[in-house]
Amino acid sequence: MWRFFAGVAACFLMMTGAFLLWQGKAQEAPLPEAPAVAVAEQPAGAVLQAPRPNRRRAPEASPKSREEKRFGRADKDDDGRVTREELFQPRQKAFAKLDKNGNGTLSFDEWAVRTVDKFANADKDRSGWLDAPEFATTAPKPAKPRASCACG
Secondary structure (H helix, E strand, O other): OHHHHHHHHHHHHHHHHHHHHHHHOOOOOOOOOOOOOOOOOOOOOOOOOOOOOOOOOOOOOOHHHHHHHHHHHHOOOOOOOOOHHHHHHHHHHHHHHHOOOOOOOOOHHHHHHHHHHHHHHHOOOOOOOOOHHHHHOOOOOOOOOOOOOOOO
16 A cells, blocks of 8 residues: 555656756746947957956066066176176175184084074073073064055
8 A cells, every 4th residue: 555655656756846847948038138348449369358446456566577576686787697606695695694713614603603692692691591571582573564566
């Protein structure tokens, strides 16, 4: 008996599904035509862009212009070429500051002297360790804020 009711229920579900599929194929109302947009003459291959809302944001720099800026910083004499001396000069100055005895080699003690001096200056009570207020004095100086525009 249960098989009979299960068969009737299955038939009913199949007929309902067929009816829903048949109704789903009804024609939908057509969409209205898109309004015509007046476009000025564009050269061949030009990409059309949608108008942007007014935003006051500076345009992002392209990777090429960033690389050009980096190249300009390295090219000290502005001759369009970066020589070995131009590239190593800033590093040589930093090395010379660390090379205390001027022998052209950097020992661990010479390299670590900046950190040792920083610790000694921060340890005001000469206890050999830094408490929280003393440690706070070793924080690096905040970077100067950069101008958000290239106007100067």
